[in-house]
Amino acid sequence: MTQIPSRDVLKAQAKRLRADLGDKGTDMTHAAALETVAHQWGMRDWNTLAAKADVNAVQWYPGQRASGRYLGHPFKGVIKAAQLASSGFWSLTVRFDEPVDVVESEHFTSLRQQINVTVNAQGESPQKTSNGQPHMIVGPE
Numbered sequence: 001m002t003q004i005p006s007r008d009v010l011k012a013q014a015k016r017l018r019a020d021l022g023d024k025g026t027d028m029t030h031a032a033a034l035e036t037v038a039h040q041w042g043m044r045d046w047n048t049l050a051a052k053a054d055v056n057a058v059q060w061y062p063g064q065r066a067s068g069r070y071l072g073h074p075f076k077g078v079i080k081a082a083q084l085a086s087s088g089f090w091s092l093t094v095r096f097d098e099p100v101d102v103v104e105s106e107h108f109t110s111l112r113q114q115i116n117v118t119v120n121a122q123g124e125s126p127q128k129t130s131n132g133q134p135h136m137i138v139g140p141e
Helices: 007-023 030-040 046-052
Strands: 065-070 073-084 090-101 111-119 136-140
Touching: 007 030, 007 046, 030 046, 065 090, 065 111, 090 136, 111 136
Parallel strands: none
Antiparallel strands: 065 073, 065 136, 073 090, 090 111
């Protein structure tokens, strides 16, 4: 089953739906947009969807301190940019306090101070390394 994102993500989805329909000449109330989003998620109404929304979903914002693992390496840093993408995913720009070596080789290194990454509401990237671990696991510091 697909994890339901936070209420804020769902409300933003309803707001975009209402704006898109308005641009095409179809007026919709905010309440109707919320009900439509609930139906799109397979729920009978907004209250049911809101009750099942992921209340533990992290909301990312610029300036937020973060820590976690990137390509298996621990890091601490700051979120420089955060944008809600689609389906509850976030596009983040993370600046590490200390550069992270992104190469697993004895012969050379490739240090990164800043990266762009997509993560879900729980802070895990959908992309995985060859050993099955997410490229990025990030959370508030």
